[in-house]
Amino acid sequence: MAQTKKIPATVITGFLGAGKTSTIQHLLKTAGGRKLALIINEFGDLGVDSDIVKGCNIEGCNDDDVLELANGCICCTVADDFIPTIEKLLNRETPPDHIIIETSGLALPKPLVKAFNWPEIRTRVTVDGVITLVDGRAVADGLFASNPQAIEAQRAADDNLDHESPLEELFEEQLACADMVVINKFDLLEEGDMDKVLAAVHKEIRPEVKIVKIAHGQIDASVLLGLEAAAEDDLDSRHSHHDDGHEHDHDDFESFAVEFGEINDPEALIAKLLPIVAKHEILRMKGFVAVAGKDMRLVIQGVGSRFQHYYDQEWSDTATRRSRLVVIGDHDMDEATIRAEITA
Numbered sequence: 593m594a595q596t597k598k599i600p601a602t603v604i605t606g607f608l609g610a611g612k613t614s615t616i617q618h619l620l621k622t623a624g625g626r627k628l629a630l631i632i633n634e635f636g637d638l639g640v641d642s643d644i645v646k647g648c649n650i651e652g653c654n655d656d657d658v659l660e661l662a663n664g665c666i667c668c669t670v671a672d673d674f675i676p677t678i679e680k681l682l683n684r685e686t687p688p689d690h691i692i693i694e695t696s697g698l699a700l701p702k703p704l705v706k707a708f709n710w711p712e713i714r715t716r717v718t719v720d721g722v723i724t725l726v727d728g729r730a731v732a733d734g735l736f737a738s739n740p741q742a743i744e745a746q747r748a749a750d751d752n753l754d755h756e757s758p759l760e761e762l763f764e765e766q767l768a769c770a771d772m773v774v775i776n777k778f779d780l781l782e783e784g785d786m787d788k789v790l791a792a793v794h795k796e797i798r799p800e801v802k803i804v805k806i807a808h809g810q811i812d813a814s815v816l817l818g819l820e821a822a823a824e825d826d827l828d829s830r831h832s833h834h835d836d837g838h839e840h841d842h843d844d845f846e847s848f849a850v851e852f853g854e855i856n857d858p859e860a861l862i863a864k865l866l867p868i869v870a871k872h873e874i875l876r877m878k879g880f881v882a883v884a885g886k887d888m889r890l891v892i893q894g895v896g897s898r899f900q901h902y903y904d905q906e907w908s909d910t911a912t913r914r915s916r917l918v919v920i921g922d923h924d925m926d927e928a929t930i931r932a933e934i935t936a
């Protein structure tokens with residue numbers, strides 16, 4: 593019996609704020625008539641990325657082609673959330689030509705790729721490629737580098753590398769699973785930075801994996817889609833710390849949302865947020881803010897100490913018109929103080 597062609601799925605992974613959503617927005621613009629469906633997974637019950645993508649107004653991108661997986665990190669909720677969602681897409685009267693999956697910045701891609709071997713979907717969909725986005729600026733700043741002294745002390749104690757920092761481990765896992773690495777934020781790199789980034793990336797990737805350098809997620813669908821990697825058949829070559837069944841622990845990170853009223857001045861808000869991020873070592877802040885006298889919602893995007901803000905679209909109705917920022921950081925962030933400082 594002739595087998596129908598499997599639908600390709602591309603997994604877009606990369607740390608918090610690396611540029612996954614920006615890249616997907618560009619992919620949608622350059623899809624060239626391909627009918628794409630998006631599955632977007634965020635850490636915590638946030639919905640910011642899917643709201644940004646839904647607001648893109650790109651022709652051919654309909655709201656019901658953007659599906660949200662909000663019940664935790666995709667790598668841990670495969671059976672409950674991911675498989676039913678992908679089955680729903682495959683069972684549509686007109687299934688998509690290509691599925692794009694944006695993992696949360698804290699997800700391990702390998703358990704997700706493994707899920708493509710589940711009997712429910714194995715014959716109908718294949719992983720076209722795992723694309724790992726790298727925040728070039730964050731890597732050049734050493735965010736994922738090990739602390740050499742700590743590692744030395746650890747090695748002296750025992751050989752078990754499970755004691756690595758959670759950030760370092762995520763960086764390694766996301767790169768080890770890649771079919772293509774995209775180094776983003778090229779515009780923020782200074783002379784000599786790229787060599788540092790390339791050295792860090794090369795240590796973790798499989799030798800045949802190609803590296804592309806870009807800014808603002810500007811890479812076309814023709815480059816990212818159609819790798820035909822069938823990653824689910826090739827799991828053994830993708831090293832993971834968790835191959836022994838060791839559970840991945842999201843308790844290392846935490847997220848919460850802070851709501852507040854209308855603000856008057858976006859610049860003053862950013863000036864208030866910057867010291868809060870620095871003091872509490874917050875990794876990511878994002879959300880929508882209501883500005884007095886403005887019909888448009890203000891998008892706030894913070895990655896470490898870099899903040900960006902812009903108006904993206906009108907509030908859909910007055911009921912949704914409220915300021916809401918999501919804060920993601922270390923598990924022992926002082927939530928009460930951060931809340932009080934943001935709303936002061």
Ligand SMILES: Nc1nc2c(ncn2[C@@H]2O[C@H](COP(=O)(O)OP(=O)(O)OP(=O)(O)O)[C@@H](O)[C@H]2O)c(=O)[nH]1
Nearest residue numbers: 608609610611612613614697776777807808893900
């Ligand atoms: N300067 C600069 N900023 C960028 C670039 N790419 C993305 N950004 C900004 O970085 C922030 C995060 O980008 P996103 O595309 O939302 O990143 P993400 O990986 O989807 O973030 P999470 O889903 O929260 O993990 C936004 O403010 C972007 O505008 C880039 O190449 N250069």
